[in-house]
Amino acid sequence: MADQLIPRRELRFQLYEMLDASALCDFPRFSEHSVETFEAVLDTAEKIAEETFLNHNAKADQNEPTFDGKKVSMLDEVKTAFNAYRDAGFIAGHFDFEDGGMQLPSLITNACAGYFLTANPSTTAYPFLTAAAANVIRHFGSAELQAQFLPDMLTGRFTGTMALTEPHAGSSLADITSSATPAEDGSYRLKGSKLYISGGEHELSNNIVHLVLAKIPGGPTGVKGISLFVVPKYRLDENGEPGTRNDVSLAGLIHKMGYRGTTSTALTFGDNGDCHAYLVGEPHQGxxxxxxxxxxxxxxxxxxxxxxxxxxxxxxxxxxxxxxxxxxxxxxxxxxxxxxxxxxxxxxxxxxxxxxxxxxxxxxxxxxxxxxxxxxxxxxxxxxxxxxxxxxxxxxxxxxxxxxxxxxxxxxxxxxxxxxxxxxxxxxxxxxxxxxxxxxxxxTNGIQALDLLGRKLWQQNGQGLDALMKRVKADFARATMPQSRALSSRLLPYIDQLDTLIRQSAEDLRSEKQSIALTNASCFLNIFSACVVSWIWLRQAIVAEAALAEGSAEHDADFYNGKLAAATYYIHWELPLVKRDIDIISTSDATCEQVAPDYF
Amino acid sequence: MADQLIPRRELRFQLYEMLDASALCDFPRFSEHSVETFEAVLDTAEKIAEETFLNHNAKADQNEPTFDGKKVSMLDEVKTAFNAYRDAGFIAGHFDFEDGGMQLPSLITNACAGYFLTANPSTTAYPFLTAAAANVIRHFGSAELQAQFLPDMLTGRFTGTMALTEPHAGSSLADITSSATPAEDGSYRLKGSKLYISGGEHELSNNIVHLVLAKIPGGPTGVKGISLFVVPKYRLDENGEPGTRNDVSLAGLIHKMGYRGTTSTALTFGDNGDCHAYLVGEPHQGxxxxxxxxxxxxxxxxxxxxxxxxxxxxxxxxxxxxxxxxxxxxxxxxxxxxxxxxxxxxxxxxxxxxxxxxxxxxxxxxxxxxxxxxxxxxxxxxxxxxxxxxxxxxxxxxxxxxxxxxxxxxxxxxxxxxxxxxxxxxxxxxxxxxxxxxxxxxxTNGIQALDLLGRKLWQQNGQGLDALMKRVKADFARATMPQSRALSSRLLPYIDQLDTLIRQSAEDLRSEKQSIALTNASCFLNIFSACVVSWIWLRQAIVAEAALAEGSAEHDADFYNGKLAAATYYIHWELPLVKRDIDIISTSDATCEQVAPDYF
Structure with missing residues (x-):
């Protein structure tokens, strides 16, 4: 069976027909790029993904990393893939030329990521985490910290992690207890335990750079007292090379049901009181x-x-x-x-x-x-x-x-x-x-719902919502051909309803209904998401219908008809499901809010 | 963390408050039983499930059966559990006293099954399949076949399987190609391959009795030419004991993502032309x-x-x-x-x-x-x-x-x-x-939808539907207390809609809309199921509300309030989702029906 990861036709539709990727090249930042360089990068990503990632996706799932008490072992194929990714320069794909990056739009690096994610998500995690950690250091780290770690991370000699979660503090980061005490040399000594740290231990790189959230004693309580630190597995010697082993140890591997090729780790920092940590940016801003x-x-x-x-x-x-x-x-x-x-x-x-x-x-x-x-x-x-x-x-x-x-x-x-x-x-x-x-x-998606309803909607007096609605309405105006018009007229009443519900929610959140509104936040997210995704599908339908009207080649006609069918499916079959959510919110349904823990 | 499988309070509610299990004892068949014997059997099931099934649920998942080319090996705990189940007489739980069974209502054996299924579904599969196969032989096998196999199956000395699926014929059993040719001794010689046969090989029992679908050459084509055979792993000798190895072999184990403790097998019958098979009942009636x-x-x-x-x-x-x-x-x-x-x-x-x-x-x-x-x-x-x-x-x-x-x-x-x-x-x-x-x-659930819409609704002039609606309406009449009445008035319009849609579907299925109606069958099943389940929850609410009105003890009040909360949740939050399905069917939405394979 053919195992093509993503048909390029699909990506081209997204990049050049739905969006105007080539217009990005008009910005100075991307002026050295063109559709040709974008396509060349996509070719490289596709080739590496097919040749070195896809081949061990199932194998890595069946042979997950093991820890013998000293070292984590995993399939050799993971290293081969990591190296191919690294050598092609993808870790630094959207970093600046001056940092050794390709200075690509994130639109293009994400499109490339699609190949790796479809081919083998668990091997992909290692370079992705490294790029994410490097990005944090690039934005907030001192020049010294950047000079020490960034070049090696961007070339993949060092890898990175994000160490936020603790056994008793996952969604509630305010409650982390890892502490970092200032030392005389200007660095800190970190102590604490972290859980579910992806890529927290392995032999893929010369060093692992952990970004760790911890509290500096005496700081503010709660989220305002959290600082961010770089904690390398090996401290750097005078030549900037990995030297002394830092006091970070692997307490054990966690066994996930998926992403089994990515190590998920429990890490202990400072068991021997000698875990050197370097503050990123200012204290308490982590x-x-x-x-x-x-x-x-x-x-x-x-x-x-x-x-x-x-x-x-x-x-x-x-x-x-x-x-x-x-x-x-x-x-x-x-x-x-x-x-x-x-x-x-x-x-x-x-x-x-x-x-x-x-x-x-x-x-x-x-x-x-x-x-x-x-x-x-x-x-x-x-x-x-x-x-x-x-x-x-x-x-x-x-x-x-x-x-x-x-x-x-x-x-x-x-x-x-x-x-x-x-x-x-x-x-x-x-x-x-x-x-x-x-x-x-x-x-978690429950937290996303609270983030939307409790915070994002009202930020800057709803400026984001205004910007969204302006765009949605502009697309309604573009939906002039028969199928697109029919779809937009199905969507319109939901957008109107959404507007009503937002005004209602603003009141509910300031009244005795606050607790009901927050309990039902997932319903709000359902409605909001379905409207947004319907709009995204409407946009695809508009493009497809216009292309069909211009008279496409037969193969392309099938492609565009498929887009129209999927847009119709979403708006006919999926969008109406949120009528339930509209009812729940507009009636302030209190079923879930009122159930007592003892009723279960 | 407490790991109680099913609180007895819940089962008692279902058996004695929702249903009238004790009234079953008024039937002659169950006259030797009483609530006391039911509870004693439930106690036994609970104890065996907790002591011998739950202990290796995760372990069997992590150590699935292996095949070394000769023998299938699995955890010893599976055999211990199987034996405990067998020795307690559960395989023959609902069989007649005269067959050595307990002659229990299937209501009670299913309630017992709950303990085993929550504790360890994959070990449970072996005795369940055996009981199911024995049941077929009991109903349709000749007296001789019953005498040969039933006693040993009901005591678990022999186990059973159901061998229907073939590599190219799963949902479409009309297309099986396994063949059974009459032999001079009155038995048949079977030849063919079967796939995904659960419990098809193991060492838990002295013999494995496969129930195999095959075609007798010269019979009718399609489903009307399928016959059912008993094919034992070992043929019985003159003393009725397992003797010569029959020509059935394990082509390999299949590796499922769950139920990993249950062997899933590819079986080959008659590779050497010597697979003895015994017809169950009449030819072509399989x-x-x-x-x-x-x-x-x-x-x-x-x-x-x-x-x-x-x-x-x-x-x-x-x-x-x-x-x-x-x-x-x-x-x-x-x-x-x-x-x-x-x-x-x-x-x-x-x-x-x-x-x-x-x-x-x-x-x-x-x-x-x-x-x-x-x-x-x-x-x-x-x-x-x-x-x-x-x-x-x-x-x-x-x-x-x-x-x-x-x-x-x-x-x-x-x-x-x-x-x-x-x-x-x-x-x-x-x-x-x-x-x-x-x-x-x-x-598959898609096939269930076709079965409902294409066949079951219209059987015997809709007698089943009449019987259902009579019961639903009787419960509406019982829903006189405030919460139950409120729930029933939410449900009523859906029941009315269902009636309308059934009449519409009767017409659609005889018109040019047939293909659309069948394509959207899952929507019909959604509506029908949501109405039925709402009614089941209404029944639970009626019982709970009445019990609360009688003044229950505090602990029971929490229990009943929980039932009312869950009933309210289902009818407020889940039932309204089928408004989408009602729209799809009432408008004969053709989105899925009309999409061409090339559009994908």
Missing amino acids: LRYMFMMMNEARIGVGYGAAMIGYRGYRYSLDYAKERTQGRKAGPQGNTSKQCAIIEHGDVKRMLLAQKAYTEGGMALCLYGSYLVDCMACADDDEEKATLGQLIDLLTPVFKAWPSEFGPKANDLAIQVLGGAGYTREYPVEQCWRDNRLNPIHEG | LRYMFMMMNEARIGVGYGAAMIGYRGYRYSLDYAKERTQGRKAGPQGNTSKQCAIIEHGDVKRMLLAQKAYTEGGMALCLYGSYLVDCMACADDDEEKATLGQLIDLLTPVFKAWPSEFGPKANDLAIQVLGGAGYTREYPVEQCWRDNRLNPIHEG
């Missing part, structure tokens, strides 16, 4: 720094979820075209030959749903990356601020919607394969297991 | 026989899905009561102590949903078993026929609804546990993996 990087990280999680979903979709699609079973409904009866299962209505439904979820998630998150690029490049301060607000507002959707519907797509892929889908002889069950992490990490 | 056992098997699948869901619910409930994280929303702010996560609104929502899904599924399937008992005992032919039609009609719901919502409950259990839920250090991810099989086997 959580703020992490949050400033959060939007991009959350787009990344959503995009990853969409991509793992996409892998399952493509596989089940190929399977449905090849697998014969049963007959088409109709008069031919038992005597005719079996048909491919893609001919069965319910299988088409399951494929169309997967397409709507995964291409919808891809389009959504690439749009997010595009906004990030536009914001970074905007020279008008007001526009920059507005784009920032828009990204802030949409971040809970970027993270939560694909991470809810990517796994749903994987579930449908299993169902399309039937009994085969449930076995480890086929790849779709692994996709499903891998993807289950995404609704949890980088802020 | 599929009919299997279908006559299907209702009970499908209730069993639904019940199992609800029970695995229930295990996750109870575990996540205990976790939510113990795990502290974050603070209650309100003015206390950052300085107050962390609260148990069950205090958070969104966690309560996830627990209440799990309760609604799993206790709903339990109540639904136990109601199904109760109907089976009433039908078996009915001495009025008309009543027997009506009950049979009602069971037929509800079977797609018994199977599909819990197998869709049990896994959803497991998904929510993972989410309640957060990062911990995603790790194999906690049991909920295994529940989720185990349960994923249930929407597929015993007829």
Whole structure:
């Protein structure tokens, strides 16, 4: 069975038809790039992903890393893939030329990431975490810290982690107890335990650079007293090379149900009182720094979820075209030959749903990356601020919607394969297991709902919401052809309802209904997300319908008709499900809020 | 953390308050039983499940059976558990006294099954399959076949399998190619391959009795030419003991993502032309026989899905009561102590949903078993026929609804546990993996939808539907207290809509809209199931509200209030989701039907 990761046609549609990736090259930052360099980078990503990542996706799942008390061992293929990724310069893909990076738009680096994420999400985690950690140091670290760690991280000689969670403090970071005490040499001595730290130990690199949240004694309580530190596995010697082993140790590996190739670790810092840590930026600003990087990280999680979903979709699609079973409904009866299962209505439904979820998630998150690029490049301060607000507002959707519907797509892929889908002889069950992490990490989807309803909507007097609605209405105005117009008129009443609910929520949150409103926050996120994703699908439909009207080649006509079908599916079949959520919020349904713990 | 499998309070509610289990003892068949004997059997089941099944649920998942080319090996604990189950007489639980059984109502044997299914579904599969195969032989096998195999199967000396699926024929059994040729000795020689045969090889018993579907050459084509055979692993010698190895061999084990303790096998019959097979009943009636056992098997699948869901619910409930994280929303702010996560609104929502899904599924399937008992005992032919039609009609719901919502409950259990839920250090991810099989086997849920819409609704002029509606309306009349009345008035318009849609579907299926109607069959199943489950929850609410009015003890008041909360949750939060499905069907939405395979 063909195992093409992502058809380039799809990416080109997203990058150049839905978005205007080539226009990014008009910004000074990207002026040395062109569609040709973008395509060349995509070619490289595709090739490396197919050749060195895909080959051990199942194998790494079946042979997870082990720890013998001294060293973590894993498949050699992981190192080969990591090196290929590193050698191609991808870790520094969106970093500046002056840092040795490719200075690519995040739109393009994310598009590239799609190849790696569909091929092998668990091996991909190592370089991705390294780039994310390097990005934090680049933004907030002192010149000295940057000089010490950045070059080696960007070339992949050193890898990075994000060490936030503690056994008793996951969603509630205010409660971390790791402490960092100033030492005479200007550094700190860190003490504490961290849990679920991905990539926390391995032999892929010469050094591991942990970014650790900890409290400096005497600082403010709660989230305002959290600082951020660089804690290397090996301290650097006078030549900047890894020297003395730092006092960080692996307490044990955690065994996840998916992403099994990525080490998940419990780490202990300062057991012997000698864990050297280097403050990043100012004291007590750690959580703020992490949050400033959060939007991009959350787009990344959503995009990853969409991509793992996409892998399952493509596989089940190929399977449905090849697998014969049963007959088409109709008069031919038992005597005719079996048909491919893609001919069965319910299988088409399951494929169309997967397409709507995964291409919808891809389009959504690439749009997010595009906004990030536009914001970074905007020279008008007001526009920059507005784009920032828009990204802030949409971040809970970027993270939560694909991470809810990517796994749903994987579930449908299993169902399309039937009994085969449930076995480890086929790849779709692994996709499903891998993807289950995404609704949890980088802020559970319940927390995303609270973030949207409790904070993001009202930030800067709702500037983000205004920016969103302006864009939605502009697209309504563009939806002039028959199918797009029909879809936009189905969507319009939901947008109007959303407006009403937002005004109601503003009042509820300031009244005795506050607790009910917060309990039902997930319903609000459902409505908001469905409106946003419907709009994203409307945009795809507008582009597709226009292209069809221009008269496309036959193969392209199928492609565009597929986009129209998926847009129609989403707006006819998925959007109406939020009528339930509209009812719950507009009636202030108190069922969940009022249930007492003892009733269970 | 407490790991009580099912609180007896819950089972007592289902058996004696929702249903009238003690009234079953008025039937001659069950006249030797009483509530006391039922409770004694439940005690035994609970004890064996806790002591010998629960102990190796995770271990069997982590150490699945292996095949060295000659023999299948598995954990010793599986055999210990199997023997304990067998020795307590559970395999023959609902068989006649004269067959050495306990002649228990299937309501009670299913209630017992709950303990085993929550404790360890994969070890449970071996005795369950044996009982199911024995049941087929008991109903359709000749006296000689029964004498040869039944006693040893009912005592668990022999185990059984159901060998239906072939590599190219799963949902489409008409296309099996296994063949059985008459031999001179009156038996047959079977040849063919079977796939995904659970329990197809192991060393738990002295012999394995495969029930195999095959075609006798020269018979009718399609499903009408399928016959059923007994194929033992060892042929019986003159003393009825396992003797010569029969020509059945294990081609290999299949590696499932869940139920990993149950061997899933590829079996080859007659490689050496010497596979002895014994016809069950008449030639060409095999599929009919299997279908006559299907209702009970499908209730069993639904019940199992609800029970695995229930295990996750109870575990996540205990976790939510113990795990502290974050603070209650309100003015206390950052300085107050962390609260148990069950205090958070969104966690309560996830627990209440799990309760609604799993206790709903339990109540639904136990109601199904109760109907089976009433039908078996009915001495009025008309009543027997009506009950049979009602069971037929509800079977797609018994199977599909819990197998869709049990896994959803497991998904929510993972989410309640957060990062911990995603790790194999906690049991909920295994529940989720185990349960994923249930929407597929015993007829995929897509096939259940076609079975309902294409066949069951119209059987015997809709007699089953009439019987259902009579019962629903009787319960509406009983819903006189405030909360129950409010719930019934929310449900009523859906029941009216359902009636309209059924009349519309009758027309659609005879018109050019047939293909659209069949493509959207899953929407119909959604509506029908949601109405049935709402009714089941209304029944629970009626009982609970009446008990509260009588003035219960405080602990019982919490229990009954919990039932009312879950009923309210289901009818307020879940039922309205089918408005989408009502729209799809009433507008004959053709989105899925019209999408061409090339559009993907």
